[in-house]
Amino acid sequence: MSAAGTGERLRYMADQIARNFAAMGEDEAIAATAEHIALFWDPRMKAAILADDPAHLSPIAAAAIARLAATRT
């Protein structure tokens, strides 16, 4: 799989996490998705998803990535 392919895989993973937290309600799902990625993703995966265009992500996943970015600055 090319780098682009890995990018797609990471987007899919982030969206899948967000979908599974969605039933908690939007705010909690955003927080839980951000926390999950922070706790379980390797730094290169985090860097890749943070550098990606959030337009490719679902709204909850995009908001989670934005929150993650905010905590790292």
Place this chain on the structure above:
Amino acid sequence: MAHVIVNEGLVDEAFISERCDLDEYENWAAFVADPQHSPDVLEAVTRVPAGDLRAAARLYATARNAAIYYGLGVTEHSQGSSTVMAIANLAMATGNIGRPGVGVNPLRGQNNVQGSCDMGSFPHELSGYRHISDTATRQMFEQDWGVVLDPEPGLRIPNMLDAAIDGSFRAIYIQGEDILQSDRDTKNVAAGLAAMDCVIVHDLFLNETASYAHMFLPGSTFLEKDGTFTNPERRIQMVRKVMEPANGLQDWEVTQELARAMGLGWNHAHPSGIMDEIARLTPSFAGVSHARLDAEGSLQWPVNEAAPDGSPIMHVDGFARGPNGKGRGRFVVTDYVPTDEKTGPRFPLLLTTGRILSQYNVGAQTRRTANSVWHAEDVLEMHPQDAENRGLGHGDWVRLASRKGETTLRLDVTERVAPGVVYTTFHHPETQANVVTTEFSDWATNCPEYKVTAVQVTPSNGPSDWQRDYGALSRRARRVVVAGAEPAE
């Protein structure tokens, strides 16, 4: 089941109020009580008759003792983690946890998978299930080992393979696992291994992953080494060497030699010393030693000051969450999120893979025994209706294809599988059932979704291109070339 238990008032209110977080319980109870989660609505999805589901819920909730045991049929789905949490919700809602005769009991897939997990084999944890980001825990290891540890998690296997293909993951040491045959989407595994600069395989036999190894280190069997195995009830048991290892070294000695060759000053003389280090650094193992295991036969962790004789039952007066392991039970809302692996006109059948009694996992050990008399090859089980629709008969060679790849194997026409579902094992490298399985995995753990692959089955008259190519690679990889001699084809 939760819908029935909550709506029919079958919850254990005393247990919930005493042991669980009430706000989280109320939130969860409102969610499961919603009519969209009733057995009648879900019958269309689950194919379980609503009456049967109600009866099961009442039986579970009203029994004096009720225990849940589950296997890989729960976890090897894209919703595996959600289902495990849903099971924990059920146990807490009915008070079926924390005393003898009840509980949530995963039946693990290997003899020591529990021990491996306990010792921090996850890429985000140190031993005793402590996250690598926890500064106090990390400092304990840093001081003991004299190193600085990265506070970030590492990669899981599928992500290692992707990173290898991208060029950022270059070496791997694989001990006692045949990922080429056991992991999903074999072509992706092969591409990842082929992209690495250094693949070290340490195993009892030249397994399929060894075809991609730059270095092979011979392993030792359970009869040739000292140590412990831990079973799914957290019972730590001694493994005792009864003969010298045929390769000259026990597995831990091989790993230690490798570490020394890389400049690390590992200097253990016996696995009992390694257990002493584990006890020193892992609060739940603080009271474990080989001397005690020898004297007492086995111990169930936690074994420490609070539980000097071990802990046959977990969650007796509190849950691990919170300070001192005395937290309140957490109910988690777990919605059903369908897998993205869908059947359709091209791939109208659902494949599920699994194991049978006479072969163990990839068969690296059991295929070399007389057990192969009982199971000489992987076969594809198919319902008579589906076979008839395709003009296929019992014993026919068939082509099993998904969007990821294809393989060929013989057909077993049987009513053991439901119409629309086919089943096979992954014990034989000639078949490589995982050529067909997909990259989809559990949302939280990335456990591959071995139980759901959309496939088509058609007549075949011989091996697939993949099988032919792989057979040639396997033969080349196993050639023995004498230094200085001309290699033979």
